[in-house]
Amino acid sequence: MTRNGRRTAAGRSILTVLTTLGLLAGAALTGAAPASAVPAGGSGRRIAPGVTYREFDITAAAGRTHAHLLTVDLGNPRVRMDLLYPGAVAARATVSRLADAAGAVAGVNGDFFHITETQHPGVPATGAAVGPAVAGGRVLKAAVPAGQRFGPALPPGTTAREVLGVGTDRRARLDRLTLTGSLTTARGRRRLGGLNQYALPQNSVGAFTHRWGSASRVRAVCGTDTDRAAACSKDTYEVKVRGGRVIGTAGAPGSGRIPSGTTVLVGRERGARELRELSVGDRVTVTHGLVAAAAEVPYAFAIGGYPVLRDGSPPPGLDDTVPAVRTAAGFKAGGRKVLLLALNGADDSRTGLTIAEEAATMRGLGASDAFNLDGGGSSEMVTRVAGASGVTVRNHPSGGAERPVPNGIGVFSR
Incomplete structure (x- = not known):
């Protein structure tokens, strides 16, 4: 089908992962990821050296949802990741436009942001992201006060300064900036x-x-x-x-x-x-x-959000009641392999996951650590087909069209 003049590849189910009612949420809370939550069966298709893509179904407590997954091998010297952004902090563009402008082979949306301003008449929304941001090793911005965040409430023990980033040592990690x-x-x-x-x-x-x-x-x-x-x-x-x-x-x-x-x-x-x-x-x-609170090397890139999995375990207090379309990033193999997950927003598969289910899904995919990014109408994944002049939107944005966002995660492969 076509959306905003771009081809979309959502709707094809490669694999169905069946779970019993509430199994994923229960796994996230108890710390034992069920084997049935692991989308096994194929390594996906290669879209560029060190980058693979696949899609599958998940049946969670609220019903079936369709997922899109990128696996990025940072151990491959031809691969890197960086922040996608429209050249200014207080500006927005669609993920497809950001990826094409930067020459990325794939990407997902990023941080929560100042999307609207209803409390202060006459004051315009800036479109700026909530958390810290680093692009190409350059600091772009710091985090707003926690009480000024846009987006869902933070899990206990987390702050607006949380980031997922890749250091100059080419390893992904969770940190606070x-x-x-x-x-x-x-x-x-x-x-x-x-x-x-x-x-x-x-x-x-x-x-x-x-x-x-x-x-x-x-x-x-x-x-x-x-x-x-x-x-x-x-x-x-x-x-x-x-x-x-x-x-x-x-x-x-x-x-x-x-x-x-x-x-x-x-x-x-x-x-x-x-x-x-x-x-x-x-x-x-x-x-x-x-x-940085933890890293001993500079960050090549970093983006805001909040952690849902640390060292294989979810933090306490993750919501297990409200399902939504979501985007998540995680890593395994000591930060050498990054997983980028985006859910479908189409009417027939937009039931989504709770945050607890998201954490269990990422752990089922092998992630040791995972990070929640903006969701809902912002959730988006794009990839570039070999020889194509632009990226393809892989999931169905839940708003019916791509939503302009302040930043995203870009995947690059030489």
């Missing part, structure tokens, strides 16, 4: 509170660079650390810095493209009051980066 940075003036030094984020912590100063894009920065001062719907702050200020000196000030966050080499500082409450002490010509030094 925390913003580190400072703002230094003649009056002293203070910790930086945000980097290219659609929401800043209360009383903080956040930095916006050219990687943010041209979207309005007003949303950054709305809500609180615990309540996304809280009113926008009325105590705000903005300072533009270039070449280590203040070149402009404003009483409220602005919008428009930020030139490369320029940093826009946005302050709220106490942060705004400190920025008001600066004048044009004053010296300002801004530093920013992301610090």
